[in-house]
Amino acid sequence: MWTPVGRGRWHGRALTVWAAAAAHRGLLEPRPTPTREAAAKSRTLDRLYSSADRKVTPEKIDLSRFSVENIRNFSIIAHVDHGKSTLADRLLELTGTIDKTKNNKQVLDKLQVERERGITVKAQTASLFYNCEGKQYLLNLIDTPGHVDFSYEVSRSLSACQGVLLVVDANEGIQAQTVANFFLAFEAQLSIIPVINKVDLKNADPERVEKQIEKVFDIPSDECIKISAKLGTNVERVLQAVIERIPPPKVHRKNPFKALVFDSTFDQYRGVIANVALFDGVVSKGDKIVSAHTKKTYEVNEVGVLNPNEQPAHKLYAGQVGYLIAGMKDVTEAQIGDTLYLHKQPVEPLPGFKSAKPMVFAGMYPIDQSEYNNLKSAVEKLTINDSSVTVHRDSSLALGAGWRLGFLGLLHMEVFNQRLEQEYNASVILTTPTVPYKAVLSSAKLIKEYREKEITIINPAQFPDKSKVTEYLEPVVLGTIITPDEYTGKVMMLCQARRAVQKNMMYIDQNRVMLKYLFPLNEIVVDFYDSLKSLSSGYARDKAHSVGKAICERLKDSLPRQLFEIAIQAAVGSKIIARETVKAYRKNVLAKCYGGDITRKMKLLKRQAEGKKKLRKIGNIEVPKDAFIKVLKTQCDK
Ligand SMILES: Nc1nc2c(ncn2[C@@H]2O[C@H](COP(=O)(O)OP(=O)(O)OP(=O)(O)O)[C@@H](O)[C@H]2O)c(=O)[nH]1
Numbered sequence: 219m220w221t222p223v224g225r226g227r228w229h230g231r232a233l234t235v236w237a238a239a240a241a242h243r244g245l246l247e248p249r250p251t252p253t254r255e256a257a258a259k260s261r262t263l264d265r266l267y268s269s270a271d272r273k274v275t276p277e278k279i280d281l282s283r284f285s286v287e288n289i290r291n292f293s294i295i296a297h298v299d300h301g302k303s304t305l306a307d308r309l310l311e312l313t314g315t316i317d318k319t320k321n322n323k324q325v326l327d328k329l330q331v332e333r334e335r336g337i338t339v340k341a342q343t344a345s346l347f348y349n350c351e352g353k354q355y356l357l358n359l360i361d362t363p364g365h366v367d368f369s370y371e372v373s374r375s376l377s378a379c380q381g382v383l384l385v386v387d388a389n390e391g392i393q394a395q396t397v398a399n400f401f402l403a404f405e406a407q408l409s410i411i412p413v414i415n416k417v418d419l420k421n422a423d424p425e426r427v428e429k430q431i432e433k434v435f436d437i438p439s440d441e442c443i444k445i446s447a448k449l450g451t452n453v454e455r456v457l458q459a460v461i462e463r464i465p466p467p468k469v470h471r472k473n474p475f476k477a478l479v480f481d482s483t484f485d486q487y488r489g490v491i492a493n494v495a496l497f498d499g500v501v502s503k504g505d506k507i508v509s510a511h512t513k514k515t516y517e518v519n520e521v522g523v524l525n526p527n528e529q530p531a532h533k534l535y536a537g538q539v540g541y542l543i544a545g546m547k548d549v550t551e552a553q554i555g556d557t558l559y560l561h562k563q564p565v566e567p568l569p570g571f572k573s574a575k576p577m578v579f580a581g582m583y584p585i586d587q588s589e590y591n592n593l594k595s596a597v598e599k600l601t602i603n604d605s606s607v608t609v610h611r612d613s614s615l616a617l618g619a620g621w622r623l624g625f626l627g628l629l630h631m632e633v634f635n636q637r638l639e640q641e642y643n644a645s646v647i648l649t650t651p652t653v654p655y656k657a658v659l660s661s662a663k664l665i666k667e668y669r670e671k672e673i674t675i676i677n678p679a680q681f682p683d684k685s686k687v688t689e690y691l692e693p694v695v696l697g698t699i700i701t702p703d704e705y706t707g708k709v710m711m712l713c714q715a716r717r718a719v720q721k722n723m724m725y726i727d728q729n730r731v732m733l734k735y736l737f738p739l740n741e742i743v744v745d746f747y748d749s750l751k752s753l754s755s756g757y758a759r760d761k762a763h764s765v766g767k768a769i770c771e772r773l774k775d776s777l778p779r780q781l782f783e784i785a786i787q788a789a790v791g792s793k794i795i796a797r798e799t800v801k802a803y804r805k806n807v808l809a810k811c812y813g814g815d816i817t818r819k820m821k822l823l824k825r826q827a828e829g830k831k832k833l834r835k836i837g838n839i840e841v842p843k844d845a846f847i848k849v850l851k852t853q854c855d856k
Contacts, residue, residue: 278522278530278531278532279522279523279529279530279531279532280531280532281356281523281531281532281533281534281535281538282532282533282535283354284354284355284356284535284537284538286466286467286469286471286536286537287466288353288354288355288356288466289355289356289357289358289466289467289537289538290355290356290357290358290380290381290460290461290464290466291358291360291378291379291380291381291464291467291495291537291539292357292358292359292360292379292380292381292382292383292460292464293341293359293360293361293362293372293375293376293379293382293383293403294306294359294360294361294362294382294383294385295362295364295372295376295382295383295384295385295399295400295402295403296364296384296385296386296387296395296396296399296415297364297386297387297390297392297393297394297395297396297399298337298363298364298365298393298395299337299364299387300364300385300386300387300390300393300396300415300416301385301387301415301416301447301448302338302361302362302364302385303324303326303327303338303361304323304324304415304447304448305383305385305413305415305445305447305453305456306324306326306342306344306359306361307323307324307326307447308447308450308453309346309357309359309453309456309457310326310344310346310526311450312348312450312453312454312457313346313347313348313357313457314347315344315346315347315525315526316526324336324338326338326342326344326361326526327342328340328342329637329641330640330641331633331636331637331640335633337363337364337365338361338362338363338364338368339363339365339368339371339633340363340368340371340603340604341360341361341362341363341371341372341374341375341481342360342361342524342526343358343359343360343378343481343493343524343526343539344358344359344360344361344524344525344526345357345358345359345523345524345525345529345538345539345540346358346359346525348457348461350457350458350461355461356538357457357460357461358378358379358523358538358539360375360378360379360539362375362399364395364399365395365629366394366395366398366626366627367625367626367627367628367629367630367633368626368630369395369398369399369402369626370574370605370606370626371606372399372402373402373571374480374481374554374555374571375480375481376402376403376406376408377406377478377480377495377571378478378480378493378495378539379408380408380409380464380465380466380467381408381409381410381411381460381463381464381465382399382403382408382409382410382411383411383413383456383460384396384399384400384403384410384411384412384413384435385413385415385447386412386413386414386415386427386430386431387415387416387427388414388415388416388417388419388422388423388424388427388444389416389419389421389422389423391423391426391427391430391700391726391727391730392427392430392431392434392700392726392732393700394697394698394699394700397434397698397732398698400434400435404435409463409464409465410435410437411441411443411456411459411460411463411464412431412435412437412441412442412443413442413443413445413456414427414428414431414442414443414444414445415445415446415447416446416447416448417444417445417446417451418446418448418449418451424442424444426727427442428442429727430726430727430730433726433727434726434732443455443456443459466537467497467536467537469496469497469498469536469537470498470499470536471498471499471500471535471536471537472499473498473499473536474498474499474559474560474563474565475496475498475499475500475501475505475507475558475559475560475563476496476497476498476499476557476558476559476565476568477494477495477496477497477501477534477542477557477558477559478494478495478497478555478556478557478568478570479492479493479494479553479554479555479556479557479558480493480494480495480554480555481493481554481603482554482602482603483602483603484599484602484603488519488520488543489543489545489546489547490543490544490546490547490551490602491528491541491542491543492541492542492543492544492546492558493524493539493540493541494534494539494540494541494542494558495538495539496534496535496536496537496538496539496540497536497568498536498565499536499560500533500534500535500536501518501521501533501534501542501558501560502518502521502532502533502534503518503519503520503521504517504518505517505518505560505561506518506560506561507544507558507559507560507561508558508559508560508561508564509546509551509553509556509557509558510556510557510558510559510565510567511553511556511557511567512551512553512556514551515561516544516545516546517544517545518542518543518544519543519544519545520541520542520543521533521534521540521541521542521543522534522540522541523538523539523540523541524540524541528541542558554571554605555568555570555571556570557570574605574606574608574626576606576607576608576624576625576626576654577624577625577626577627577653577693577695577739577743578624578625578626578627578628578631578651578652578653578743579622579623579624579625579651579652579653579654579676579677580622580623580625580631580648580649580650580651580652581612581614581617581620581621581622581623581647581648581649581677582597582620582621582622582623582646582647582648582649583614583617583618583619583620583621583646583647583649584618584620584644584645584646584647585645585646585647587618587619589644589645590618590619590620592644593638593644593646596638596642596644597609597621597623597638599642600634600637600638600641600642604634604637606625606626606630607623607624607625607630607634608623608624609621609622609623609624610622610623610624610676612677614679617647617649620647622676622677624654624676625651627743628651628743628744631648631651635648651743651744652676652677652678652740653692653693653739653740653743654674654675654676654693655674655675655681655690655691655692655693656672656673656674656675656690656691656692657672657673657675657681657682657687657689657690657691658671658672658687658688658689658690658691659671659672659673659682659686659687659688660686660687660688661682661685661686661687663686664682664686672691692738692739692740693738693739693740694736694737694738694739695736695737695739695742696721696734696735696736696737697718697734697735697736697737697742698732698733698734699713699732699733699734699735699750700726700730700731700732700733701730701731701733702729702730702731703725703729703730703731704729705753706731706733708753709733709750709753710733712749712750712753713733713735713737716737716738716741716742716746717737717738717741718735718736718737718738718741719735719736720733720734720735721734721735721736722734763795763796765788766788766789766790766795766796767788767795767796769788769796770786770787770788770796770797770798771798773786773798774786774798774799774800777800779800779801779802779803780800780802780803782802783799783800783801783802784799784800784802785797785798785799786798786799786800805826808822808823
């Protein structure tokens with residue numbers, strides 16, 4: 219959605235573009251930073267994974283024994299930190315997929331960045347074999363991220379499922395992402411099993427949460443399963459509900475092979491590893507398959523399931539979710555949302571996915587231009603695994619050749635940057651993030667140049683002059699805020715100050731209010747969550763001063779000294795909020811004055827001071843590239 223800049227008015231025309239991806243954003247989850255505990259957990263998981271790797275048998279497994287009726291494909295969805303990955307751990311243990319040990323903590327969070335930050339950023343699949351009442355079931359579970367910046371992962375995962383476990387914290391109750399994820403599953407017409415987690419907590423109030431679920435989602439409270447994923451209490455009931463309440467996939471094994479690529483990763487040696495959901499037919503090693511997107515033909519080298527590590531299989535059958543390696547070496551060949559089919563047996567391609575709509579854009583440059591090609595290859599490989607990032611080539615006078623990248627939010631940007639460093643050993647400079655704007659052009663010359671009347675601007679340097687534009691439009695998003703009612707007034711004032719327009723307000727229980735607002739994206743993208751939190755913590759934080767001071771200090775350290783003093787000031791509008799001074803070089807003008815005449819000395823010093831004063835007025839300083847880099851790094855650190 220877009221609205222004219224500064225007028226805070228709904229702009230109905232462009233509703234479709236942003237609404238889907240942006241619906242129910244707002245929201246307002248903390249951005250966890252790595253802790254010492256997380257680092258220790260990371261080391262434990264390293265040990266766990268190395269032993270799990272050894273456990274994988276080279277023998278291929280036979281999946282033909284699982285008829286379609288005995289397959290269940292489901293995702294675990296929830297608000298951030300409500301316990302999805304912990305529930306996944308217990309399900310892996312209960313089904314014997316991993317050994318039961320005290321070290322099993324968020325086992326499916328395999329990336330270093332996930333272990334360090336303690337959050338899930340990538341959806342992860344695991345196939346579980348479960349024996350229930352004499353029948354062998356194949357349960358394909360997808361653990362999804364909870365943070366709004368990674369909701370694209372959730373929507374893609376749902377395309378491979380027929381049901382979801384909607385996990386809600388028994389203490390926090392329904393939160394913004396619970397609502398957003400519920401609607402993703404509801405719109406995809408999936409079976410929804412509500413799971414109230416953390417009933418072991420002292421402040422848990424599962425009955426209150428049951429009522430919330432009934433009121434907000436219209437799900438009868440007797441359908442809720444109350445568990446403690448941490449202690450394993452009642453988790454077996456979740457497995458039973460998966461079997462009883464989620465339908466098997468509707469597929470046909472006798473039809474020609476047809477599979478959806480719903481995720482993929484790049485392996486240096488084996489090329490693209492595609493995660494596939496089979497809608498029809500069978501596929502095995504040696505089959506010739508075609509990508510509906512590129513029309514290129516490949517020979518299948520390996521198929522298998524994730525258990526939770528790669529476990530090769532003889533064949534994959536319709537209804538199953540697994541991985542497929544087919545010698546795709548070029549990053550452009552691996553399209554998430556692509557349909558694969560057998561050579562000479564073309565099928566109607568599946569609808570695929572709506573492309574992600576980036577919410578924030580930032581420039582990315584190599585620290586050293588000689589690293590450009592390495593960084594290019596790293597960015598390309600990482601975007602296979604994270605297809606929600608958009609990449610455009612860009613260049614800057616100060617920083618050289620680089621790219622303008624689009625992300626789904628600031629946490630997404632930070633995580634992408636961290637993954638580049640950790641997984642590809644790349645060091646980059648990221649510029650301050652901005653949101654995209656649109657300009658409706660009035661200048662015939664510009665319209666001819668751009669070949670359209672309405673242009674999208676993702677780089678501040680490309681803003682067309684006001685005189686050539688009828689109006690500027692900015693993106694707006696629908697945000698959901700759930701707050702204890704004592705803070706409602708303050709929250710509403712904050713929203714108004716951010717030019718937001720109220721759309722809805724409802725009590726979800728006796729003392730919690732759910733507010734829906736249309737926010738200009740620019741107003742919430744950077745520090746809205748901090749401001750919101752500070753309302754309830756009783757303190758206000760002004761980051762401008764600390765950021766300004768840090769930039770001044772960095773500039774002071776990186777600017778070369780001159781013959782005159784340089785004042786570095788940070789200002790918000792006309793108000794100076796921080797200042798540093800780079801001291802001048804001082805020539806000893808008295809060096810040649812041996813002995814006494816004080817008046818001569820005073821005269822020389824006075825002349826030097828006047829010279830410096832004059833220089834300060836006319837002197838120019840050149841800001842070296844180094845200084846830009848240091849300042850930009852300060853901004854990204856903040
Ligand atoms: N007391 C208690 N804590 C739990 C329970 N389940 C999870 N936790 C804790 O809640 C925190 C978050 O759990 P995770 O499983 O990482 O939550 P998540 O929903 O997967 O988090 P994201 O993927 O980052 O959204 C961890 O500290 C868990 O130990 C539970 O049943 N009881």
